[in-house]
Amino acid sequence: MIQVRRLATLDETDRRAVEALCVLAQATDGHRPLSDQNWLELTGTPSAEARLVLDRDAEHLVGSAHLTWVGRHWQLELVVHPHHRHAGVERALLEAALGDVGDHGGGEVVWWVFDPDDLIAQVARRLGFEPQRELLQMRCPLPLTEEPTWPDDVTVRSFRPGDEAAWLAANNRAFADHPEQGSWTAENLAARMAEDWFDPEGFLLAEDADGIAGFCWTKVHPEDGMGEIYVIGVDPSRRGSGLGRALVVAGLGSLASRGVTTGMLFVDAANEAAVRLYESLGFATVRVDRAYRLVVDPREEAS
Numbered sequence: 001m002i003q004v005r006r007l008a009t010l011d012e013t014d015r016r017a018v019e020a021l022c023v024l025a026q027a028t029d030g031h032r033p034l035s036d037q038n039w040l041e042l043t044g045t046p047s048a049e050a051r052l053v054l055d056r057d058a059e060h061l062v063g064s065a066h067l068t069w070v071g072r073h074w075q076l077e078l079v080v081h082p083h084h085r086h087a088g089v090e091r092a093l094l095e096a097a098l099g100d101v102g103d104h105g106g107g108e109v110v111w112w113v114f115d116p117d118d119l120i121a122q123v124a125r126r127l128g129f130e131p132q133r134e135l136l137q138m139r140c141p142l143p144l145t146e147e148p149t150w151p152d153d154v155t156v157r158s159f160r161p162g163d164e165a166a167w168l169a170a171n172n173r174a175f176a177d178h179p180e181q182g183s184w185t186a187e188n189l190a191a192r193m194a195e196d197w198f199d200p201e202g203f204l205l206a207e208d209a210d211g212i213a214g215f216c217w218t219k220v221h222p223e224d225g226m227g228e229i230y231v232i233g234v235d236p237s238r239r240g241s242g243l244g245r246a247l248v249v250a251g252l253g254s255l256a257s258r259g260v261t262t263g264m265l266f267v268d269a270a271n272e273a274a275v276r277l278y279e280s281l282g283f284a285t286v287r288v289d290r291a292y293r294l295v296v297d298p299r300e301e302a303s
Contacts, residue, residue: 001055002054002055002092002096003053003054004051004052004053004054004096004097004100005051005053005054006048006050006051006052007041007042007050007052008048008050010052014054015042017060017061018042018052018054018061019042020061021061021063021064021081022034022039022042024081025079025080029115031114031115031287033077033078033079033114034066034077034079035075035077035112037068037180037188038066038068038075038077040191040195041066041068044191044194045191046068047068047069049067049068049069050066050067050068050069051067051100052064052065052066052067053065053067053093053096053097053100055092055096060081061081062080062081062084063078063079063080063081063089063090063092063093064078064093065077065078065093065094065096065097066079067100067101070180070183071180071183072108072183073108073109073110074107074108074109074110075110075112076094076097076110076111076112077111077112078094078111078113080093086119090120091123091127094111094123094127095127097109098127098296101296102296103299105298106295106296106297106299107295107296108293108294108296109293109294109295109296110132110291110292110293111129111291111293111294112289112290112291113289113290113291115289124292127294128294129292129293129294130292130293131290131291131292131293132291132292133269133270134269134270134288134289134290134291135269135288135289135290135291136267136268136275136285136287136288136289137264137265137266137286137287137288137289138264138266138267138275138278138279138283138284138285138286139226139262139284139286140262140263140264140281140282140283140284141261141262141263141282142256142260142261142262142263143252143253143256144249144252144253144256144282146249146281147253148245148246148247148249148250148253149242149245149246150206150243151208151238151246153208153209154206154207154208154214154243154246155206155207155208156205156206156207156250157205157207158200158201158202158203158204159200159205159217160200164186164189164190167189167212167215168184168185168186168189169212170212170213170235171184171215171231171233172184173235174233174234174235174236176236181231196222197221197222198219199218199219199258201254202217202219202220202254202255202258203215203216204217204247204250204254206243206247210235212235213234213235213237213243214233214235214238214243214244214247215232215233215247216229216231216232216247216250216251216254217231217232217251218230218251220255220258220260225259225260225261226260226262226263226264227252227258227260227262227264228264228265229248229251229252229263229264229265232244232248232251232265244274244277245277245281248277248278249281252281264286265278265283266289269288
């Protein structure tokens with residue numbers, strides 16, 4: 001049975017069932033099935049636009065589709081019970097989610113699939129999705145032997161209360177063309193700062209005479225102890241100065257100082273310069289995630 005629900009109106013029983021489904025999928029796959037954005041929508045205060053598609057059999061929840069608006073498009077992610085995969089649940093969830101987007105005016109939908117297989121690719125093609133982007137998860141052993149080399153006019157410090165507005169402006173400059181990261185709001189930042197893993201000491205800001213020139217925000221994963229370069233960016237005016245490499249090395253050094261022995265990050269496969277930089281520091285690709293894109297036309301009865 002398929003139901004479409006606004007996440008903000010989901011009762012506590014259903015919310016716990018979806019969280020339990022995510023935990024089960026993570027135990028099976030070795031990684032959380034939702035991005036930070038959709039996980040925070042589920043476990044925190046959801047936006048007015050966030051919606052869920054729930055698929056149940058006679059006994060339990062077998063799958064959920066998570067839709068949230070990220071500023072330029074709908075972001076879509078699926079969670080399917082391990083015992084019900086590739087049995088039509090994925091397609092049923094997708095069709096219901098796309099129908100809901102059509103009912104609400106249509107628009108671009110980007111479906112993120114973590115570590116997709118050939119069967120998922122077939123479902124995507126049959127529904128009209130086209131591959132849009134690939135994201136590489138890369139890892140490296142820590143500590144590095146290299147130390148950061150900073151440009152002469154740059155000083156480095158950790159994030160402090162009051163830096164929020166300046167960092168958001170720097171982030172949105174650095175990611176002006178990025179479909180998700182370039183549209184962060186104060187609410188997005190506050191939600192992550194409220195998470196248990198947030199550590200301002202591992203959130204490095206590089207400053208010059210004009211303010212924040214770059215940043216490297218790190219995250220230690222409590223479930224596996226790996227350390228992630230969570231967000232790293234350089235102001236467009238400072239690109240090519242060596243600041244990016246220095247920030248990567250400093251971020252990894254910060255993780256190593258907290259006892260982390262494996263560093264990881266995500267990078268767009270099309271960003272060849274960044275991939276080469278990470279490979280030169282010892283990173284290797286361990287997983288490939290893929291985004292599929294589809295533009296949904298509004299239905300005549302759209303409200």
